[in-house]
Amino acid sequence: MHSMVIHEDSMVDGIPLSQFAPKQCASESLPTLFLYHGWDSAKDQYKELYLIRVFDPIRKIADLPHRPILLQHGTSDCIVPIDGQRKFYKELRKVYEGKSINLVEFQEIPRTNHYISLGMFEYAYKWIKGQLNG
Known part of the structure:
Protein backbone atom coordinates (compact mmCIF):
# COMPACT_ATOMS: atom_id res chain seq x y z
CA MET A 1 0.00 0.00 0.00
CA PHE A 55 -20.33 10.96 -8.67
CA ASP A 56 -21.05 13.15 -5.65
CA PRO A 57 -24.84 12.81 -5.16
CA ILE A 58 -25.26 16.50 -4.36
CA ARG A 59 -24.49 17.25 -8.00
CA LYS A 60 -27.59 15.25 -9.07
CA ILE A 61 -29.87 16.12 -6.17
CA ALA A 62 -32.52 17.76 -8.36
CA ASP A 63 -32.87 14.51 -10.35
CA LEU A 64 -33.64 12.35 -7.30
CA PRO A 65 -37.17 10.92 -7.24
CA HIS A 66 -39.24 11.89 -4.22
CA ARG A 67 -38.92 8.76 -2.16
CA PRO A 68 -38.09 8.12 1.49
CA ILE A 69 -34.43 8.72 2.32
CA LEU A 70 -32.74 7.91 5.61
CA LEU A 71 -29.26 9.36 6.14
CA GLN A 72 -27.15 8.12 9.05
CA HIS A 73 -23.67 9.44 9.76
CA GLY A 74 -21.28 9.15 12.68
CA THR A 75 -20.19 12.46 14.19
CA SER A 76 -16.65 11.09 14.65
CA ASP A 77 -16.28 9.71 11.12
CA CYS A 78 -12.67 10.29 10.07
CA ILE A 79 -13.03 8.75 6.59
CA VAL A 80 -16.02 10.72 5.27
CA PRO A 81 -16.43 14.06 7.08
CA ILE A 82 -19.96 14.63 8.37
CA ASP A 83 -20.09 18.17 6.99
CA GLY A 84 -20.66 16.79 3.48
CA GLN A 85 -23.66 14.81 4.72
CA ARG A 86 -25.03 17.85 6.54
CA LYS A 87 -24.75 19.89 3.34
CA PHE A 88 -26.43 17.11 1.32
CA TYR A 89 -29.30 16.93 3.84
CA LYS A 90 -29.77 20.71 3.77
CA GLU A 91 -29.97 20.71 -0.03
CA LEU A 92 -32.20 17.61 -0.06
CA ARG A 93 -34.69 19.32 2.26
CA LYS A 94 -34.95 22.19 -0.22
CA VAL A 95 -35.82 19.75 -3.02
CA TYR A 96 -38.33 17.90 -0.82
CA GLU A 97 -39.88 21.08 0.59
CA GLY A 98 -43.64 20.87 0.92
CA LYS A 99 -45.58 17.65 1.31
CA SER A 100 -42.53 15.39 0.77
CA ILE A 101 -40.35 16.89 3.53
CA ASN A 102 -41.34 14.16 6.00
CA LEU A 103 -39.77 11.57 3.68
CA VAL A 104 -36.25 12.72 4.55
CA GLU A 105 -34.56 11.91 7.85
CA PHE A 106 -30.98 12.56 8.95
CA GLN A 107 -29.46 11.03 12.05
CA GLU A 108 -26.14 12.19 13.43
CA ILE A 109 -24.85 9.30 15.52
CA PRO A 110 -22.74 10.64 18.42
CA ARG A 111 -19.17 9.35 18.93
CA THR A 112 -19.42 7.00 15.93
CA ASN A 113 -16.63 6.57 13.40
CA HIS A 114 -16.89 5.17 9.86
CA TYR A 115 -18.97 2.06 10.49
CA ILE A 116 -22.55 0.93 10.91
CA SER A 117 -23.45 0.03 14.47
CA LEU A 118 -26.04 -2.54 15.44
CA GLY A 119 -28.26 0.30 16.69
CA MET A 120 -28.00 2.08 13.33
CA PHE A 121 -28.90 -1.12 11.50
CA GLU A 122 -31.84 -1.83 13.81
CA TYR A 123 -33.16 1.72 13.38
CA ALA A 124 -32.77 1.52 9.59
CA TYR A 125 -34.62 -1.81 9.55
CA LYS A 126 -37.54 -0.37 11.57
CA TRP A 127 -37.53 2.79 9.46
CA ILE A 128 -37.72 0.84 6.19
CA LYS A 129 -40.43 -1.41 7.59
CA GLY A 130 -42.39 1.69 8.65
CA GLN A 131 -42.02 3.21 5.18
CA LEU A 132 -43.30 0.04 3.54
CA ASN A 133 -46.25 -0.25 5.93
CA GLY A 134 -47.06 3.44 6.14
Whole structure:
Protein backbone atom coordinates (compact mmCIF):
# COMPACT_ATOMS: atom_id res chain seq x y z
CA MET A 1 0.00 0.00 0.00
CA HIS A 2 1.28 3.42 -0.90
CA SER A 3 0.52 6.59 0.98
CA MET A 4 1.36 9.99 -0.39
CA VAL A 5 1.08 13.47 1.03
CA ILE A 6 -0.45 16.00 -1.37
CA HIS A 7 0.28 19.71 -1.20
CA GLU A 8 -2.58 21.88 0.02
CA ASP A 9 -2.53 24.01 -3.14
CA SER A 10 -3.11 21.00 -5.44
CA MET A 11 -6.11 21.08 -7.77
CA VAL A 12 -8.50 18.33 -8.93
CA ASP A 13 -10.65 19.14 -11.95
CA GLY A 14 -9.97 22.83 -11.29
CA ILE A 15 -11.15 22.49 -7.68
CA PRO A 16 -8.74 23.16 -4.79
CA LEU A 17 -7.92 19.97 -2.93
CA SER A 18 -8.84 21.74 0.30
CA GLN A 19 -12.53 21.49 -0.73
CA PHE A 20 -12.32 17.70 -0.46
CA ALA A 21 -11.70 18.24 3.25
CA PRO A 22 -9.56 15.25 4.19
CA LYS A 23 -9.82 14.84 7.93
CA GLN A 24 -7.27 13.34 10.25
CA CYS A 25 -8.07 10.51 12.62
CA ALA A 26 -6.68 10.93 16.10
CA SER A 27 -4.53 7.82 15.68
CA GLU A 28 -3.14 8.70 12.23
CA SER A 29 -0.64 11.29 11.10
CA LEU A 30 -1.79 11.50 7.44
CA PRO A 31 -5.23 12.44 6.17
CA THR A 32 -7.29 9.25 6.07
CA LEU A 33 -8.58 10.11 2.62
CA PHE A 34 -5.11 9.12 1.40
CA LEU A 35 -4.34 6.33 3.87
CA TYR A 36 -6.65 3.49 2.92
CA HIS A 37 -6.16 3.49 -0.85
CA GLY A 38 -3.33 1.61 -2.57
CA TRP A 39 -2.42 4.23 -5.16
CA ASP A 40 0.60 3.68 -7.35
CA SER A 41 1.02 7.30 -8.38
CA ALA A 42 -0.20 10.83 -7.85
CA LYS A 43 -2.11 10.47 -11.13
CA ASP A 44 -4.16 7.64 -9.55
CA GLN A 45 -4.94 9.88 -6.57
CA TYR A 46 -6.21 12.69 -8.79
CA LYS A 47 -8.30 10.26 -10.82
CA GLU A 48 -9.89 8.95 -7.61
CA LEU A 49 -10.66 12.47 -6.38
CA TYR A 50 -12.06 13.40 -9.79
CA LEU A 51 -14.40 10.38 -9.70
CA ILE A 52 -15.51 11.26 -6.18
CA ARG A 53 -16.37 14.75 -7.42
CA VAL A 54 -18.20 13.51 -10.54
CA PHE A 55 -20.33 10.96 -8.67
CA ASP A 56 -21.05 13.15 -5.65
CA PRO A 57 -24.84 12.81 -5.16
CA ILE A 58 -25.26 16.50 -4.36
CA ARG A 59 -24.49 17.25 -8.00
CA LYS A 60 -27.59 15.25 -9.07
CA ILE A 61 -29.87 16.12 -6.17
CA ALA A 62 -32.52 17.76 -8.36
CA ASP A 63 -32.87 14.51 -10.35
CA LEU A 64 -33.64 12.35 -7.30
CA PRO A 65 -37.17 10.92 -7.24
CA HIS A 66 -39.24 11.89 -4.22
CA ARG A 67 -38.92 8.76 -2.16
CA PRO A 68 -38.09 8.12 1.49
CA ILE A 69 -34.43 8.72 2.32
CA LEU A 70 -32.74 7.91 5.61
CA LEU A 71 -29.26 9.36 6.14
CA GLN A 72 -27.15 8.12 9.05
CA HIS A 73 -23.67 9.44 9.76
CA GLY A 74 -21.28 9.15 12.68
CA THR A 75 -20.19 12.46 14.19
CA SER A 76 -16.65 11.09 14.65
CA ASP A 77 -16.28 9.71 11.12
CA CYS A 78 -12.67 10.29 10.07
CA ILE A 79 -13.03 8.75 6.59
CA VAL A 80 -16.02 10.72 5.27
CA PRO A 81 -16.43 14.06 7.08
CA ILE A 82 -19.96 14.63 8.37
CA ASP A 83 -20.09 18.17 6.99
CA GLY A 84 -20.66 16.79 3.48
CA GLN A 85 -23.66 14.81 4.72
CA ARG A 86 -25.03 17.85 6.54
CA LYS A 87 -24.75 19.89 3.34
CA PHE A 88 -26.43 17.11 1.32
CA TYR A 89 -29.30 16.93 3.84
CA LYS A 90 -29.77 20.71 3.77
CA GLU A 91 -29.97 20.71 -0.03
CA LEU A 92 -32.20 17.61 -0.06
CA ARG A 93 -34.69 19.32 2.26
CA LYS A 94 -34.95 22.19 -0.22
CA VAL A 95 -35.82 19.75 -3.02
CA TYR A 96 -38.33 17.90 -0.82
CA GLU A 97 -39.88 21.08 0.59
CA GLY A 98 -43.64 20.87 0.92
CA LYS A 99 -45.58 17.65 1.31
CA SER A 100 -42.53 15.39 0.77
CA ILE A 101 -40.35 16.89 3.53
CA ASN A 102 -41.34 14.16 6.00
CA LEU A 103 -39.77 11.57 3.68
CA VAL A 104 -36.25 12.72 4.55
CA GLU A 105 -34.56 11.91 7.85
CA PHE A 106 -30.98 12.56 8.95
CA GLN A 107 -29.46 11.03 12.05
CA GLU A 108 -26.14 12.19 13.43
CA ILE A 109 -24.85 9.30 15.52
CA PRO A 110 -22.74 10.64 18.42
CA ARG A 111 -19.17 9.35 18.93
CA THR A 112 -19.42 7.00 15.93
CA ASN A 113 -16.63 6.57 13.40
CA HIS A 114 -16.89 5.17 9.86
CA TYR A 115 -18.97 2.06 10.49
CA ILE A 116 -22.55 0.93 10.91
CA SER A 117 -23.45 0.03 14.47
CA LEU A 118 -26.04 -2.54 15.44
CA GLY A 119 -28.26 0.30 16.69
CA MET A 120 -28.00 2.08 13.33
CA PHE A 121 -28.90 -1.12 11.50
CA GLU A 122 -31.84 -1.83 13.81
CA TYR A 123 -33.16 1.72 13.38
CA ALA A 124 -32.77 1.52 9.59
CA TYR A 125 -34.62 -1.81 9.55
CA LYS A 126 -37.54 -0.37 11.57
CA TRP A 127 -37.53 2.79 9.46
CA ILE A 128 -37.72 0.84 6.19
CA LYS A 129 -40.43 -1.41 7.59
CA GLY A 130 -42.39 1.69 8.65
CA GLN A 131 -42.02 3.21 5.18
CA LEU A 132 -43.30 0.04 3.54
CA ASN A 133 -46.25 -0.25 5.93
CA GLY A 134 -47.06 3.44 6.14
